[in-house]
Amino acid sequence: MPAQALYLKYRPRTFDEIEGQEHIRTTLKNAIALGRVAHAYLFAGPRGTGKTTTARILAKAVNCLSENADKPCNACAVCQAINEERMLDLIEIDAASNTSVEDVRDLRDKVDFRPGEAKYKVYIVDEIHMLSTAAFNALLKTLEEPPPHVIFVLATTDPQKIPATVISRVQRFDFRRLTLKEIITRLNEIAAKENLQVEPAAIEAIARQATGAMRDAESLLDQLMSCGSGEITLTQVQGVLGAASQQIVGDLVARLAEKDVAQGLAIIANAVDNGADPRQLAREIVEYLRGLLLLKAGSGDALTLTAETQTEMTQRAGQFSADQVVRAIRLFNQAAFELRSSAHPTLPLEIALVEATLEEASAPRAIAPVAPPPQSSKPPSRAATAPQASTAASNPVSSAPPPNIVESVDSEPTAGAVGGLTVDALHEGWDRVLARVRPYNKTAEALLRDVEPIKVEGDLVYLGFHYQTHADRFEKQANGKAVIEKALAEVFRQKCRVKCVLSPKKAKLKAVAEDPVIRAAVSQLGAQITEIHSEGAA
Numbered sequence: 001m002p003a004q005a006l007y008l009k010y011r012p013r014t015f016d017e018i019e020g021q022e023h024i025r026t027t028l029k030n031a032i033a034l035g036r037v038a039h040a041y042l043f044a045g046p047r048g049t050g051k052t053t054t055a056r057i058l059a060k061a062v063n064c065l066s067e068n069a070d071k072p073c074n075a076c077a078v079c080q081a082i083n084e085e086r087m088l089d090l091i092e093i094d095a096a097s098n099t100s101v102e103d104v105r106d107l108r109d110k111v112d113f114r115p116g117e118a119k120y121k122v123y124i125v126d127e128i129h130m131l132s133t134a135a136f137n138a139l140l141k142t143l144e145e146p147p148p149h150v151i152f153v154l155a156t157t158d159p160q161k162i163p164a165t166v167i168s169r170v171q172r173f174d175f176r177r178l179t180l181k182e183i184i185t186r187l188n189e190i191a192a193k194e195n196l197q198v199e200p201a202a203i204e205a206i207a208r209q210a211t212g213a214m215r216d217a218e219s220l221l222d223q224l225m226s227c228g229s230g231e232i233t234l235t236q237v238q239g240v241l242g243a244a245s246q247q248i249v250g251d252l253v254a255r256l257a258e259k260d261v262a263q264g265l266a267i268i269a270n271a272v273d274n275g276a277d278p279r280q281l282a283r284e285i286v287e288y289l290r291g292l293l294l295l296k297a298g299s300g301d302a303l304t305l306t307a308e309t310q311t312e313m314t315q316r317a318g319q320f321s322a323d324q325v326v327r328a329i330r331l332f333n334q335a336a337f338e339l340r341s342s343a344h345p346t347l348p349l350e351i352a353l354v355e356a357t358l359e360e361a362s363a364p365r366a367i368a369p370v371a372p373p374p375q376s377s378k379p380p381s382r383a384a385t386a387p388q389a390s391t392a393a394s395n396p397v398s399s400a401p402p403p404n405i406v407e408s409v410d411s412e413p414t415a416g417a418v419g420g421l422t423v424d425a426l427h428e429g430w431d432r433v434l435a436r437v438r439p440y441n442k443t444a445e446a447l448l449r450d451v452e453p454i455k456v457e458g459d460l461v462y463l464g465f466h467y468q469t470h471a472d473r474f475e476k477q478a479n480g481k482a483v484i485e486k487a488l489a490e491v492f493r494q495k496c497r498v499k500c501v502l503s504p505k506k507a508k509l510k511a512v513a514e515d516p517v518i519r520a521a522v523s524q525l526g527a528q529i530t531e532i533h534s535e536g537a538a
Helices: 020-033 051-063 077-083 101-110 133-144 182-193 200-210 214-225 234-241 246-258 261-273 278-296 305-318 320-337 347-357 382-394 423-437 442-450 468-476 479-491 503-514 516-525
Strands: 041-042 090-094 123-126 150-156 171-176 450-457 460-465 497-502
Touching: 020 182, 020 468, 041 051, 051 123, 051 150, 051 497, 077 123, 077 214, 101 133, 101 150, 101 442, 123 479, 150 182, 150 479, 182 200, 182 516, 200 234, 214 234, 246 261, 246 278, 246 305, 261 347, 278 320, 278 347, 423 442, 423 450, 423 479, 442 468, 450 503, 460 468, 468 479, 479 497
Parallel strands: 041 150, 041 171, 090 123, 123 150, 460 497
Antiparallel strands: 450 460
């Protein structure tokens, strides 16, 4: 017979044994004591936070035969039957595999039968959001007015998919992720009962890996117990998780602060060669950088660190600006997602490291204002001075200094940077504009690759998009236009405004394609539009 899993062996049997969820425990205990138990509940929250366990405890409490106010007693016949999973009046249904209307109709036909042993029949429907729309509709009336001997407990990890008509018929309880301290406390209790020696650093690593899910933490501890040594060390935890040591992550961030790309890439390669999982390494780097950000923001109390580690991280945080830390977090967080489908196991990490060490292109350097031309030794005539004074008096804005312009980081100026901007200059420098856009928004850079500059009117640049939806997206969203305008200013060293329109070529092609004759030729004869000639063209 296989060994019982730890999360089943040490499953809470009373409300007081449930870690966290204080608001739910208190409400349910008071409802039972006051006789105000509802006919239907919705337990929503992430996996491993105690939804089904709480539903089972609620089923015991409402049916407990004990006269004591503190229920369940876990000693009466009903409590023991539920603990031993032989109570026929506790029905657990997996909605993920019973999604149809026929399944709900079968449930609806059976709820009228009275319980055999207990006072209430309790239906626990797990993953209720998996029901089809028709199944939800079939359940509504029964859920609103069930027989007096029936209690429904619906559990879900995705409450957004549940219709509002269902939510309005139940009492909703939202389960939160457990804190690191709560998980550590529970794991220490289990380790003591199992006579298991676990290093404090190993317990903390297990708790962090669980990300707020108690069941995940207990399953990982159960897996580590199979090592057979009777003692669980941090090295064993890192080996199972494919995690890198805190020292490796700290050294990598130190190289990032020093902008030492070569050493940083070497650290990544060595860590992966020694068994570290690239995605896990990316998550640990993000977690470390998050700690630096909290320390810089004065919220170091939110971190659970030893005094030595906190001192080291505080010193390292002084090597970064807040903007650099935020940018690095975004890059490595994006790398963690890209690693799922990367053809090379470490490429997204390496790219994130290189990009994080580069200077941000968004930091334009202002040129010093141009010095005024030297004054002639000959004083200006009274006639020439008077109109100027009059103009300055009538238009005070004209006397203000000219706005700063931004300087391109390129060693050579782009054509058109001095003087008026032209369409030819835009075409010539368009690749450089895209290079400026990419660090801010890779999606925008991809969409802009099909854009063609159409014309320039003063400081207004018309950009032609192949699709009207793309033009509308950039035109209506201020952030999209701001990215393009900033990139243009950096490349051409002058401020520009942008107007996003449909490309004239595409507009003409669309108009031709909608012509009834052309449409008939394309659909019936298989013709294709390859080129459009204007009237009078050769």
